[in-house]
Structure formats: structure tokens, C-alpha cells
Amino acid sequence: RKEVEQDPGPFNVPEGATVAFNCTYSNSASQSFFWYRQDCRKEPKLLMSVYSSGNEDGRFTAQLNRASQYISLLIRDSKLSDSATYLCVVNIPNTGNQFYFGTGTSLTVIP
């Protein structure tokens, strides 16, 4: 079983739409959670960390549900520039600080 599971998509949404991605993780010892964004032919870059109480950064909202072991990312008012692959990442300290990446969800925002 994979440590992190994501719906690969693709998600094709019109500009201005709201889109949500979910990700589930299997290890209850997971401690830190992140969303990364990867543009075509570029390296993954941190989009935002995910805190237990949920957190917001402009149009982006991340939430964590420890009981159900999933995290989510909500993008409001989608822009063309949001088109990318979004990777869910968990860190499990008792594995020696290893990070586990989901396979990514592809988003295309259409004009």
C-alpha cells in the first residue's frame, strides 16, 4: 500500500472556478504535511504547509483531518497560472525524516 494516495486527475476547470484536491495517507505517525506545486519541466516547489487547524494563503486553503487521515487543498477563483501538478507530501519522523510524495494531481485552468 502506498504511503500517500492522490487522484491523478486531470482536472480541467474554467477560469474563476473553485477546485479541490484530496489526498490520503496511510501512516498514523505522519507528522508534517505539505502541498507542493510542480510546473512542467521544473522542480517541485513548496506551495504551503498544512497545519492541524487548517490554514489559508490567499486563494489557497489547506486542511488536515487526522482522524480520517486525509489532507485537502482548495483553490478558489482559479487563474490560468494555477495550471500545474499539485503534489501531496507527508513527513514521518520515525522513518528517519523521510518524506513521502503522492503521484500528483494535474490541473489545467481553461480560459
Next chain:
Amino acid sequence: DAGVIQSPRHEVTEMGQEVTLRCKPISGHNSLFWYRQTMMRGLELLIYFNNNVPIDDSGMPEDRFSAKMPNASFSTLKIQPSEPRDSAVYFCASSIPSYEQYFGPGTRLTVT
């Protein structure tokens, strides 16, 4: 802060040749990770180091791959001999334990 530095950015080599990829982590980060990414297999962890010590190399494909971290500011990933199926983008990343990882720009390797 210069971020994670990788070299070369692009490498084209012939099958059977030795390839060495280099990485300089962010100063103060004591965890370093090597990943490989392809369209078919996505992002795969090859090996990672904590405080210059290899912790998990179970992702290293086979004996042709080796990685070293002689000091806190430098790591290499070596492929010898290289094969066409090794063609991929190789990323190096660094972090402080439990904090986010920062990726280098990657090395795009093509083995013909």
C-alpha cells in the same frame, strides 16, 4: 540564499559511460535527498542522508547507482555504467528534519 545547487543541468551521454551528478544543499540543512522523475514512474526517492550518513538507499535501482556525501555541503550520485533506461530528471533536495524540502533545479539526463 542560493538554494539547492545541482550540476550539470543537462547531461547527454552514451550507454556504458559513467555519469556523476552533483548537489550542494542549502547551508544548515542536514537532510539531503536524491530523487528520480520520469513520466512513467513519477517522482521516486533513490536515497537520503541525515548528517551525511545514508539512512535509506532502498530506492537505488541497482548496483550501478551509488551516492556519497563526504561533507555537509556536497553530495554526488554516480551511475556506472549508464543505460538508456536511466534517462530521467534527477532532483536533489535538502531540509531541516520535519520541515519542508527544497528542491534543486534538477539534472536532465539522457543516455543514448
